[in-house]
Amino acid sequence: KKSYDLREDGTISVSHSYQKGVDPEASWTKKGHNLYYGYKRHVLVESKEGLVLAVTTTKASSHDGAHLPILLDKVSLKAGSRLYGDKGYSGLPNEILLKDKKLKSAIQKKGSRNHPLSPAAKRFNKLVSKTRYKVERVFGSIKRWFRSAGT
Template structure:
């Protein structure tokens, strides 16, 4: 250990959150998963490249500190001793600049690597035996995009063939297309929420009994909550005997039959139909499900409060999904030290 490394260690608190995470997580499996998609030997100038794990940790630090910009997390990595220690940097080491961080995130997004990384993070969490899988919960939350249209969409007529408009068949070759407005996220969409129009994406999420995120699907905001349900259950590898809790938006005969065929217990709220109101027993059941599924609402609320998660900085569905997956990993790791401490307290009493 160099004098500078010793000085950094001496000047950081033992119970700092970043130190706790380093003690609880074995980063080797995560580093291997990153290296499958990002393992450069040198940078453009021929210098040794920064490790993928270092850049991944910088992305986590960025979210843990309220969703900083890439430039701000670069500054923090240069000035904050706790962050420097977490990243494995000494005072003499260079810190990756914001452009390196951006390219790293883009590379992993193009490789569709984020789902695998969440699985590796969750494997490390499961080592501490704190996951609660008896009951899982499904819900969706909207992430707003500031890159919304500034005016009503414009349209233009396009002729697919080089013909005069008055020639036979020319009219049938014409089509009307929407003109893309500059700066607008063309993959996001509008939805009515609470009487207001919201433009962006929807985060479809499965959490365990602790509220830890198991898996996420990202769609445009106008996608109905229930549409990705069966795909989410497959991705989360929900075991037979597990009860899935969800609100009445997920209620359908198709979903009830699918859960039964998989041996998954139905915890979806009942929905009243025309001329067929809910019975007292169904109302009581819905009330019990509401009390059980608060944990998924807590997950969304905590992400919004801690990480400023409701506003998307990026454009496009793939980058929106990357943001949602990073939020999931940051949230699970943020909750880990407290959950481990509570679990140890219970086992000791």
């Protein structure tokens, strides 16, 4: 809720107030038909054993793709390592980032309106998902252990 104050010098000051118990740093997001309020975890997981290497937490409405550089800055990966990611991390900026860091991209391909995925891209996504399930297992464990819900 915004409150406006008119000062004697003619300027207006705006102050934000929040309902008691509401976290002003969190935000809303929609996944499917459900709305969620809170935060989103971005996790970098080692693909052999599923060990968590880096974590960053953002408000729920932030886009996944923008947080890959933050995760990569927290770890040092060997040149030539393959980085697996879901469709939220697809895009030219992240592909360029991986190339600059001499990492191989295994980020799933994403179709767009009037540009569906090619059969080759669908096969690629299926191959990537066979390794990426270890990351999803980490999220499933977090939800189970901490009764976390949502995204």
